[in-house]
Amino acid sequence: MNIDMKTVLPYLVIACSIAMSWGVISQRLEAVESKVETIVQIQIDLAVIKQKLISIEDHLITKSN
DSSP, rough: OOOOOHHHHHHHHHHHHHHHHHHHHHHHHHHHHHHHHHHHHHHHHHHHHHHHHHHHHHHHHHHOO
């Protein structure tokens, strides 16, 4: 059985295109995951800051009374 380059080449191009697309998508997903982790950490930090401000405010109100 003789395999002709004209027959194999389109499949090779398709396989390379799929591999490159997979790599690009993987990198973008990793970037999005990283950004999501950063946003979650910011939300946690804001919640802690909010709680501390409420605590300080309560302390100041009770001290002034």
